[in-house]
Amino acid sequence: MTIETTSTGILLLILIMTLVTLVTRFGGVFIMSFVRISPRIESFINTMASSVLIAIIVPMAFGGDAGALAALLVTAVVMLVLKKPLPAIAAGILAAALVRYVF
Template sequence: MTIETTTGGVLVLILMMTVVTLATRFGGVFIMSFVRISPRIESFINTMASSVLIAIIVPMAFGGDAGAIAALSVTAITVLLLKKPLPAIAAGILAAAIVRYMF
């Protein structure tokens, strides 16, 4: 299978990705409408979100550049101090930008 890089080919790819994304999102909601949410299932759903985030962050912490490590460190420290995620994320982005600009 070849992928056309013309304007029409790119638009077809974007349309295909849109359809797949919508199908998975709506499909998940549709399937979960048949499941009774017990405390055990609710705990699984809450824990799953954290495990996905950790699966993304840990490889970056061990294999990332100085900017990634600075962003993770500053974000972790800021969220522990302020107990608010949005300022911590902003501080992490700023730290990564500064480190990458300087080095």
């Protein structure tokens, strides 16, 4: 099934994307409303939550260029030393820009 990218076609595609994204935004909470939250489920949810972050970042580091790797490394070091997110993020982005400028 294909949609031609006329103006109505594009509108339809945007609506389809919106609905699919809405299903992902609502779906997890909707399903959880049928689950009784035991301590075990709560523990699952909590470790899952911080694992989401790791699961986004690690493949990003492995699949990225030297700049991406530098950004993540510098962010990690600054964050662990200063414990302040904004300087850590800024340093990371700067590292990416610098590495990409040099290489």
